[in-house]
Amino acid sequence: MSPNTPETHYDVLIIGGGILGLASAYYATARGLKTLVVDQYGIGNDTNSSKGLERMFRLMQDNESEARLAEASLAIWTELQRASGKTLLASDDLIFFGHRDAPMTTEGNVQHIKHTMDSMGMPYEYLDSPAAIHKRFPMFNLAAMPDDYVGLVQAASASINVQEAARTFLFAARQTDLLHVLDKHAVIQVAPLKDQAGYTLLTEADGRSVTVHGKHLITCPGVWADSVLKGFGLKQAPGWKIWKMSYAYWPLKENPPKIPIWFEFGNIDASDQGTFYGFPPLDFSPDRHNMVKMSADYTYDTYDAPSAIQPGVNPRLMEELVAHLDQLIAPNAVDATQYQHAGTCLYSMSPDGKLVIGRIPTAPGQQSFHAGASMCVMESGRAFKYAPLFGRILVELAVDGHTRYQHDLDIFSSTRDGLFEPST
Numbered sequence: 001m002s003p004n005t006p007e008t009h010y011d012v013l014i015i016g017g018g019i020l021g022l023a024s025a026y027y028a029t030a031r032g033l034k035t036l037v038v039d040q041y042g043i044g045n046d047t048n049s050s051k052g053l054e055r056m057f058r059l060m061q062d063n064e065s066e067a068r069l070a071e072a073s074l075a076i077w078t079e080l081q082r083a084s085g086k087t088l089l090a091s092d093d094l095i096f097f098g099h100r101d102a103p104m105t106t107e108g109n110v111q112h113i114k115h116t117m118d119s120m121g122m123p124y125e126y127l128d129s130p131a132a133i134h135k136r137f138p139m140f141n142l143a144a145m146p147d148d149y150v151g152l153v154q155a156a157s158a159s160i161n162v163q164e165a166a167r168t169f170l171f172a173a174r175q176t177d178l179l180h181v182l183d184k185h186a187v188i189q190v191a192p193l194k195d196q197a198g199y200t201l202l203t204e205a206d207g208r209s210v211t212v213h214g215k216h217l218i219t220c221p222g223v224w225a226d227s228v229l230k231g232f233g234l235k236q237a238p239g240w241k242i243w244k245m246s247y248a249y250w251p252l253k254e255n256p257p258k259i260p261i262w263f264e265f266g267n268i269d270a271s272d273q274g275t276f277y278g279f280p281p282l283d284f285s286p287d288r289h290n291m292v293k294m295s296a297d298y299t300y301d302t303y304d305a306p307s308a309i310q311p312g313v314n315p316r317l318m319e320e321l322v323a324h325l326d327q328l329i330a331p332n333a334v335d336a337t338q339y340q341h342a343g344t345c346l347y348s349m350s351p352d353g354k355l356v357i358g359r360i361p362t363a364p365g366q367q368s369f370h371a372g373a374s375m376c377v378m379e380s381g382r383a384f385k386y387a388p389l390f391g392r393i394l395v396e397l398a399v400d401g402h403t404r405y406q407h408d409l410d411i412f413s414s415t416r417d418g419l420f421e422p423s424t
């Protein structure tokens with residue numbers, strides 16, 4: 001055990017030191033609960049889904065529940081930003097654009113998102129043609145956009161500063177003196193205590209074992225979910241996949257046109273192919289100064305288990321990305337063939353592409369739950385924006401057994417069909 005964790009009994013145990021584990025630690029310690037975070041690769045590791053510099057915050061969603069959750073999350077991000085004095089959100093216009101009747105993708109499609117915004121009375125700007133998109137954002141070449149392209153622009157959007165957000169949760173939790181961290185320890189066994197009195201975790205690091213006990217357990221294990229779920233008699237169903245996503249950064253040319261946060265729904269079949277996105281230049285790291293991150297939101301690298309993941313960016317995907325950007329992005333913005341800092345990051349993709357957050361069922365599909373425990377698994381490439389809210393929800397579910405946000409969480413239910421199987 002590391003020197004700062006001399007104790008073995010906690011109010012709350014958290015498996016996973018990614019953004020959701022840290023947000024949960026922030027809320028647990030704020031409630032005066034002695035809390036332990038355990039991470040197999042260490043907090044701030046470069047392997048998990050929370051690595052990197054930036055994530056999109058958006059209210060534009062393809063359903064009302066997610067839009068309401070995003071609104072609630074924005075309120076907390078804003079408060080955290082004010083209280084910490086740190087820049088957690090860099091506000092900017094976000095444009096969603098693509099075929100008027102594009103099929104659904106894991107991120108929705110233009111029509112569904114427009115419908116949600118309309119039914120909720122949320123303000124946005126509608127660009128009804130490629131010419132209108134090009135006029136508003138000349139960085140998108142008119143000739144590259146099919147005739148049926150339309151766009152939605154919303155100003156209440158932002159690039160989230162990933163590393164600053166993680167530091168802010170961690171710093172605030174540490175300030176309470178209630179946070180302990182077991183870095184680079186893998187949880188190899190989760191065992192409920194008798195009479196539902198809590199949980200015991202067996203952890204291992206370099207051949208050394210440490211056992212800790214807690215009244216409540218929160219699990220945010222990302223793509224390693226099966227390593228934790230087996231302690232609850234569950235495993236992920238075969239439809240669950242790990243998506244390895246490839247991305248890179250492009251240096252901006254001198255005096256480029258304005259670059260918003262953008263997402264293109266260019267898919268014409270029912271796949272995600274044709275979906276691309278990018279960020280404006282951000283000051284989140286000195287070595288990315290005056291560069292923009294751009295990526296495809298589809299992949300050729302899917303895996304059934306973390307042990308199968310092959311390292312490295314996918315050359316075919318990078319070729320397609322460069323070819324697409326070469327057409328789409330104005331030549332006075334970037335040279336699409338000249339990218340740097342190419343990398344990968346992992347999505348934990350559920351069978352239906354939706355998140356899973358809730359209490360942990362006693363059997364697949366059952367409405368009975370393990371006492372005192374909650375989880376967020378299968379974050380499906382979209383949970384960062386919800387981190388402060390989900391941290392709060394995970395603590396409420398594990399400690400109180402219920403959350404005030406339950407109504408909007410039903411679409412993410414941990415008991416919906418096809419998520420889990422019994423583990424043998």
Ligand SMILES: Cc1cc2nc3c(=O)[nH]c(=O)nc-3n(C[C@H](O)[C@H](O)[C@H](O)COP(=O)(O)OP(=O)(O)OC[C@H]3O[C@@H](n4cnc5c(N)ncnc54)[C@H](O)[C@@H]3O)c2cc1C
Binds near residue numbers: 057185224380383385
């Ligand atoms: C390329 C990419 C782009 C994205 N873009 C966006 C975006 O624009 N907007 C948005 O909102 N979201 C986005 N996301 C999604 C978002 O980043 C993730 O939903 C979020 O980071 C998941 O955080 P997490 O804490 O659940 O998981 P992770 O960050 O993966 O953390 C899980 C942690 O658990 C630890 N762990 C697992 N099992 C064990 C064990 N047995 N013992 C000990 N430790 C264990 C791991 O070591 C890991 O550190 C994106 C994701 C990717 C990959």
